[in-house]
C-alpha cells in the first residue's frame with residue numbers, strides 16, 4: 264500500500280475557533296491506484312489534498328498519522344516535510360494557469376527548481392515527456408505567457424511529475440477546462456500512471472462522472488468525514504451510504520459541470536464544521552435517519568474494499 | 577517592438593510640444609514687465625536714455641514682434657540651443673546659467689534617486705520577512721514618505737546644521753573658496769552636498785521601502801510561489817523570483833515618481849540655497865527673469881522626458897511580458 268492515512272484530523276484556526284475540516288479520516292491508496300475524491304463543496308477535499316503535501320499557515324494537524332511507502336510522512340512539520348515534496352509527493356495545482364513564474368523561461372525555471380532540490384534536469388527524459396503530452400520541445404525556451412491555457416496545464420503536469428513521485432495529488436485540475444480538454448487531461452493522468460511517472464494518485468473533482476472515468480476507487484466524503492469508499496464501479500452501481508445514493512441519483516449528464524451548483528437532489532446543507540453536531544453528520548438530511556444515528560457511525564468494511572460509515576449500510 | 581517605441585516617441589514628442597508651448601506662454605502672460613525691471617535696476621535718470629534702453633531691450637528680447645512670430649522665433653532659437661539672455665545675470669545667456677547650475681542638481685538627483693531606489697527595495701524586501709522589522713520600521717517608512725521634502729530639509733538643516741554644527745546649511749561650497757580641483761575644495765563640496773542629499777534620499781527611501789515590502793508580500797502569496805513551495809523549492813529561490821517580480825512595478829513607480837522627485841530636489845535646493853536649478857527658479861522669479869524661468873523649466877521637462885524614456889527601455893528589457901506583448905507573438 265502506497266499511502267496510509269489514519270484518523271487524520273486537520274483544523275483551520277479562525278477567530279471564532281477551530282474549523283474541523285478533517286475530523287478523523289482513514290483510508291489507503293494502493294500501488295498504481297487512482298483514488299477519486301468526491302463530495303459536496305466544503306466537505307474537506309482540498310484540505311485533505313493540501314494536508315498531504317503542504318499545509319497552509321492556518322491549518323493545524325490535530326491528530327492522526329500518514330505514511331507513504333511504509334515511512335511516516337511528517338505532514339505537520341513544514342521543514343521535515345520538505346524532502347518528501349516533489350520527490351515523493353507532488354501535486355498538480357488547480358491554478359495551473361498561473362503556477363509558473365511569468366518572468367522566467369520555462370526551461371530555466373525547471374532547471375532552477377530542480378537545482379534547489381539538489382537534482383539536475385534529465386533533458387532527454389524531459390523531452391520524451393513533452394512529446395508524450397504533445398508539447399513542442401522549444402516550449403522550454405518560452406515564457407509562460409506565450410502558452411495557451413491547455414499548454415500551461417500540460418506543462419505543469421509534466422513539471423509536477425518530473426521526479427516520478429509515489430503520490431500525485433490533483434485538485435480540481437479540470438474545473439476550468441472545456442469537456443473535451445477535461446477528457447484529454449484525464450487520459451493523460453491515466454497514461455502517466457501507466458508509464459510509472461507516478462505510482463498512485465488522488466484525483467479530486469466535483470464531477471463524479473469524470474472521476475468514474477479514470478478512478479479505480481472512489482471515496483465520498485461528507486462534512487470532514489469519510490462516508491463511503493469503494494471501487495469506482497461499485498460506488499456508481501451499488502452505493503450503500505444514503506448520501507452516496509442521493510449523490511449518484513442526482514448525477515447530471517456525463518461531463519456537465521456542476522461545480523457551483525448545490526446538489527439539487529439533496530435538500531438542506533451540511534453542518535457547520537466550527538462546531539459539528541454529535542452523531543452522524545448526514546442525519547439532518549438523511550431520509551433513513553433513526554435513533555441510532557445520534558451516535559457516530561464507524562466506517563465498516565461491508566465487502567472487500569467497500570467501506571461505509573452508516574448504521575443502515 | 578519598433579512600433580511600440582515609435583508610439584512612445586510620438587507621445588513624448590507631443591508632451592514636449594505642449595510643454596514648450598505652455599512654457600512660452602506663461603511668462604509672457606505673467607504680470608510684471610521684465611524690461612521695466614531691467615531699467616529700474618540700471619538706475620538711469622535721464623528719460624531719453626531710458627527710452628533708448630527700453631527700445632534696445634525690447635527688440636533684443638523680441639518683445640516688439642507679433643505673438644505668433646515670437647512663438648516661431650522661440651522654437652527656432654530653441655533648436656539653436658539659444659534660450660535667450662538672462663535678465664538677472666545680464667548679459668549671460670540663459671543656456672550658460674543653466675549649464676552652470678545643472679551639475680549641482682544632477683549631483684543631488686542622480687545619487688539620491690538611484691540609491692534610495694536600490695536601498696529602499698533591498699530594505700523593503702528584507703523587512704517583509706522579519707516581523708519585528710516590519711512592525712518597527714514600517715511606520716517610520718510611512719512617516720518618511722508622508723514628510724514633505726521641505727520639512728525634512730528644514731529639520732535636518734536645523735538639527736545637523738545649526739544645532740549640531742556638523743554640516744553647513746547653505747550654498748554649494750564656502751564663500752571663501754574659489755572652485756578648483758583640490759581635495760580641500762572637493763571635500764568642501766561634499767560637505768555642502770550632504771544634507772540636501774540626505775533629505776532627498778530619506779523621503780524617497782521610505783516610499784520605495786514600503787512599496788517593495790507590499791509588493792514582495794503580494795508576490796510571495798502569488799500562485800507561482802505557492803506552487804514552488806509545494807514542490808519544496810528552497811526559500812532562496814522563491815524569494816529571488818518574488819524579488820525580481822516585485823521590482824518590476826517599482827521600475828514603473830520610478831517613472832511615475834520622477835516628476836515628484838525632481839520637484840522635491842528643487843524645493844530642497846531652495847531650502848539649502850544649493851546652487852542648482854531650484855535655486856535658479858527662485859532667483860528667476862524674484863528677479864522677474866522670465867527667460868531664465870522658461871529655460872530652466874524647459875530643461876527640467878526635457879530631462880524628465882528623457883529619463884522616462886530610459887526607464888521605458890529598461891522596463892522592456894527586464895520584463896518579458898511587455899516584450900511578448902509588444903511583439904504580438906503571444907499564443
Ligand SMILES: Nc1ncnc2c1ncn2[C@@H]1O[C@H](COP(=O)(O)OP(=O)(O)OP(=O)(O)O)[C@@H](O)[C@H]1O
Nearest residue numbers: 275277282284303304305306307308309310321536
Ligand atoms: N482558510 C480557512 N479558514 C477557515 N475555514 C476554512 C478555510 N479553508 C477551508 N475552510 C473550511 O474547511 C472546510 C473544508 O474546506 P475544503 O476547501 O477542504 O473543501 P472542499 O471539499 O475542497 O470544497 P470545494 O469542493 O468547494 O473545493 C469547509 O467547511 C471550509 O469552510
Ligand code: SF4
Nearest residue numbers: 543546549556573574
Ligand atoms: S447513519 Fe443514519 S443518518 Fe447517517 S447516513 Fe446512515 S442512516 Fe442516515
Ligand SMILES: [Mg+2]
Nearest residue numbers: 308309310435
Ligand atoms: Mg476544494
